[in-house]
Amino acid sequence: MTTTKKSAERLIKKYPNRRLYDTETSTYITLSDVKQLVLDQEDFKVMDAKSSEDLTRSILLQIILEEESGGLPMFSSVMLSQIIRFYGNAMQGMMGTYLEKNIQAFIDIQHKLTDQSKGLIEGGNGTQLNPEVWSQFMNMQAPMMQGMMTSYIEQSKNMFVQMQEQMQNQAKSMFSTFPFPNPNPTGTGGPGEKK
Known part of the structure; x- marks a missing residue:
């Protein structure tokens, strides 16, 4: 059936x-x-x-x-406070998309690890690992997974900073063609700077 x-x-x-x-x-x-x-x-x-x-x-x-x-919370108070601060912020939509994409990436990694583990056998007799052995294996892998996720998040942060810098440079070059008056025509420095 x-x-x-x-x-x-x-x-x-x-x-x-x-x-x-x-x-x-x-x-x-x-x-x-x-x-x-x-x-x-x-x-x-x-x-x-x-x-x-x-x-x-x-x-x-x-x-x-x-x-x-109940139990062990997934979100710390600091993280929840940071999420709340994004409501009403110009970056709110981007933050939601960012979190969603990162959770999906984590799920993809988890699925890949699960698929790869299907090939593991216990004792060479062709039987699948029992849940207790699998749990022990995953506990040993936790530091490695944490390291991989930290690396992924760091790469993601660096890419975001690069994207932000590119956007700033594009905005500067785009607005430099407009005939805005120079706020500092004498070149003596901005407000608060010594002359």
């Missing part, structure tokens, strides 16, 4: 009593169930039952808040 992945987006309705209703299973579900849909990589959309407003992001943020409140 073959199973095919559904291509239709699953619809979840949120009612005023804050209950979530899964239209595919015709049952009420919890935030935990929605988290499981995310983990299972199901495509879904959460809509307000009355207004039809898309609430998907709001529900996902609630799941993140619950995850951050």
Whole structure:
């Protein structure tokens, strides 16, 4: 028997009593169930039952808040403060794209490592590594992964600085052709400089 992945987006309705209703299973579900849909990589959309407003992001943020409140948080207070500072900033859109691309790069690295590990065998008898051995292997690889990610982030930062410098140089050359008055015609220095 073959199973095919559904291509239709699953619809979840949120009612005023804050209950979530899964239209595919015709049952009420919890935030935990929605988290499981995310983990299972199901495509879904959460809509307000009355207004039809898309609430998907709001529900996902609630799941993140619950995850951050319990166990080991992924985001430090410093990082959250820095993210908040980007709201309303001219760089807000770029920051969102930057974070999304970096998370995707991390996921790609994780998938590649998983694919490469499928070739590992235990004891030469053709059996796959058991979960405990795999966990030990990954724990040994953590410093290497941290080093690779640090290197990747540093390269990314350097490329961003180069891009910023190129944009500044292009702006300078573009605006130098306009007949703006020279703010310092005597060449004696700017405000606050000794003459």
